[in-house]
Amino acid sequence: MADYSCILISGLLLFLLLQSSQSESNVKNSNNNNYKNNNVVKTEVFLSPKFVLAPGLVSNKYYYNIDFPRGHIAIKSFNAEIVDENGNPIPLHETYLHHWVLQRYYHQINGSDFILVKNSGLCGTGLTQYFGLGAETRKTETHIPDPYGIEAGGNIPAAGYEEGWFLNVHAIDTRGAHDRLACTECGCDLYNVTVDEYGVTVPREYKGGVRCCHDGTRCPVREGIFFSGVAERSLYLRYTVKYVEWNPLIVPVKIYILDVSDVWTTVDGSRGSAETHNCVVEYDIEPCPNSVANDGCVHTKTLSASLPSGGDVIYGVGHQHAGATGIALYGEGGRLICWSNPIYGTGEEAGNEAGYVVGMSTCYPTPGSLKISSGEKLTLVSNYSNAQSHTGVMGFFYLLIADSSPKSNPLRLYAPSDEVWKNAKLSDFVWPIVVLGVVVVAAVVVFVVLKGRSGRGEDYEAML
Incomplete structure (x- = not known):
């Protein structure tokens, strides 16, 4: 079961990564546009x-x-x-x-x-x-x-x-x-x-x-x-x-x-x-x-x-x-x-x-x-x-x-900054949620199939 839970964890990480990347990109583009305008x-x-x-x-x-x-x-x-x-x-x-x-x-x-x-x-x-x-x-x-x-x-x-x-x-x-x-x-x-x-x-x-x-x-x-x-x-x-x-x-x-x-x-x-x-x-x-x-x-x-x-x-x-x-x-x-x-x-x-x-x-x-x-x-x-x-x-x-720029925080990779959340829009979350849904459904299907096969005593290599 632990092997199968990795699929769900990876899906969640994928969601956070995609969301952080998309929102950061939106903020960066917004900042660039604001900088040019101002x-x-x-x-x-x-x-x-x-x-x-x-x-x-x-x-x-x-x-x-x-x-x-x-x-x-x-x-x-x-x-x-x-x-x-x-x-x-x-x-x-x-x-x-x-x-x-x-x-x-x-x-x-x-x-x-x-x-x-x-x-x-x-x-x-x-x-x-x-x-x-x-x-x-x-x-x-x-x-x-x-x-x-x-x-x-x-x-x-x-x-x-x-x-x-x-x-x-x-x-x-x-x-x-x-x-x-x-x-x-x-x-x-x-x-x-x-x-x-x-x-x-x-x-x-x-x-x-x-x-x-x-x-x-x-x-x-x-x-x-x-x-x-x-x-x-x-x-x-x-x-x-x-x-x-x-x-x-x-x-x-x-x-x-x-x-x-x-x-x-x-x-x-x-x-x-x-x-x-x-x-x-x-x-x-x-x-x-x-x-x-x-x-x-x-x-x-x-x-x-x-x-x-x-x-x-x-x-x-x-x-x-x-x-x-x-x-x-x-x-x-x-x-x-x-x-x-x-x-x-x-x-x-x-x-x-x-x-x-x-x-x-x-x-x-x-x-x-x-x-x-x-x-x-x-x-x-x-x-x-x-x-x-x-x-x-x-x-x-x-x-x-x-002043020298502060060193980047590696946690930002997984935790979007306050600036990201403040500037994010509802539309920013729609497509990551869809992707997460697909990942979860796929994980469930794989789990059911593998569970059935494991009952017949067949050996399978862990996916993660």
């Missing part, structure tokens, strides 16, 4: 407030509460470029885009309270932005693959607050400059600056960087440049935002920014040890001894750090300046996570300016294929050619990381 990518193009530049002049302004898509959304990409009043792109050899930074915050509607919303990176006070690039903007991919997105517009901290965004645009007009590269590297002696924008004296060892080319400063240009038809002009940062309306099927990502010039220490206290990070942001490069142009001299700077939480790597890209030869992020054991190379222009047109970094290569691992563990030791390596000196260079690395 995942229509919208594109909005905005202009920053106007800024006016003349040959040699620097603009480094902050624009608060800029135009930006509202509501609970998932940001899919953010790109930008400098244009004139007619919307024409401006090449880097005329106006150098040192950097732009997009920052999220909350502000009190009828008050002055201001809450900065930082990314998940390690820097304590600097590099808190959501997006930020520079001269490489036009040819650097920033899109985030499905089903991932950067969540915005949700989780307002309290009643009476609303979300806002500010934009920092740092641009240098190099028309007529004696040395365009020196202007873009913001040498303190070249700009004749000894005090930064906050009125703080610039240390003697600080040779160049953003502290010496702040808003309103000027790089030397050729005499008579203003009398040769080159005049001041109004410019804008044109930025394009792609996004989708938020829905539960979108997987949020965390933004991490690593700075190769980060100086971090471990502080022991009564509540245990903690890491403090001082992201210097910039650093200088001395020329290699007896160097000549293109002799292969390479300056390497490294950082070792770990992330507070891990997950799946969705996107990676570096940020470097002219003279760079690439930046790479490694995990424990020397495994390569991402290598981001600079793309140099070869022409005159906007987006292909010779001698400038016009793009950085990006990394898009297959989702789930590349993970960073919580606390895993990471090594960031930034390389520059030091055939000549450079000031104020940078070595950042942007990472988008999603």
